[in-house]
Amino acid sequence: MKVKASRQVESAPVEMEGAVDCTVRWLVSESDGAPNFAMRQFEVAPKGYTPKHHHPYEHEVFVLEGEGVVLEGEKQHPLAAGDVVFVAPDEVHQFRNTGSVPLKFLCLVPNAGQRPQHVSAECDK
Amino acid sequence: MKVKASRQVESAPVEMEGAVDCTVRWLVSESDGAPNFAMRQFEVAPKGYTPKHHHPYEHEVFVLEGEGVVLEGEKQHPLAAGDVVFVAPDEVHQFRNTGSVPLKFLCLVPNAGQRPQHVSAECDK
Numbered sequence: 001m002k003v004k005a006s007r008q009v010e011s012a013p014v015e016m017e018g019a020v021d022c023t024v025r026w027l028v029s030e031s032d033g034a035p036n037f038a039m040r041q042f043e044v045a046p047k048g049y050t051p052k053h054h055h056p057y058e059h060e061v062f063v064l065e066g067e068g069v070v071l072e073g074e075k076q077h078p079l080a081a082g083d084v085v086f087v088a089p090d091e092v093h094q095f096r097n098t099g100s101v102p103l104k105f106l107c108l109v110p111n112a113g114q115r116p117q118h119v120s121a122e123c124d125k
Numbered sequence: 126m127k128v129k130a131s132r133q134v135e136s137a138p139v140e141m142e143g144a145v146d147c148t149v150r151w152l153v154s155e156s157d158g159a160p161n162f163a164m165r166q167f168e169v170a171p172k173g174y175t176p177k178h179h180h181p182y183e184h185e186v187f188v189l190e191g192e193g194v195v196l197e198g199e200k201q202h203p204l205a206a207g208d209v210v211f212v213a214p215d216e217v218h219q220f221r222n223t224g225s226v227p228l229k230f231l232c233l234v235p236n237a238g239q240r241p242q243h244v245s246a247e248c249d250k
Contacts, residue, residue, distance in 0.1 A: 001197040001218065002211040003204070006187070027209045028185045034211060036235045037162045039185045060153045060164045062131070062231060072126040079128070084152045086127040086159060093126065106187060108233060110161045
């Protein structure tokens with residue numbers, strides 16, 4: 001068993017093309033012995049966003065703090081704390097902070113999807 | 126894509142032997158099309174607890190609200206909002222609310238582990 005405070009897990013910039021003002025903490029991953037999926041916590045600064053992209057694996061997302069939208073292709077869904085998002089494999093998606101405080105969310109991925117291979121440079125800020 | 130408010134997802138009592146004053150919401154699961162793992166939200170009332178048990182699959186847990194402990198066998202680890210727990214396959218574990226408000230946490234499991242088969246009746250309140 002491993003127990004840790006998420007705030008003490010190292011935070012690193014998201015360096016993927018198309019990401020603006022995002023950081024990520026890998027809370028649980030293969031390096032902890034997790035056999036199937038990984039739990040990451042993202043923090044997106046006001047006006048920041050994650051890449052608009054798609055990939056052949058799913059996301060399971062839980063919004064912890066802040067306000068934003070998730071894009072499903074061109075369609076926007078508003079997001080607030082306590083909201084849950086399931087992004088199916090191959091769906092085009094993007095998370096954007098539309099509020100004045102950091103948007104924080106958990107985003108879980110299967111281990112097979114931890115190294116994205118299909119990133120679009122599309123970035124319609 | 127599916128977007129929903131967690132509070133609007135049906136909450137049901139945890140009827141597993143050894144569970145006291147626990148409810149669960151299945152936020153994302155196979156019924157949503159999730160191919161690999163499920164996100165559940167548990168709420169444990171003050172003095173309540175989950176079963177003390179083990180099973181051949183892991184848990185990935187994020188504490189949302191409240192205070193409690195997680196037992197690793199006989200060892201107790203304190204828990205508060207923002208804490209993360211990785212329970213490895215076959216580890217004996219139990220979550221207990223030691224505070225005065227509901228203990229709320231996310232607990233994710235691989236799809237293969239959604240129907241526990243190894244539940245101990247041990248229940249040392």
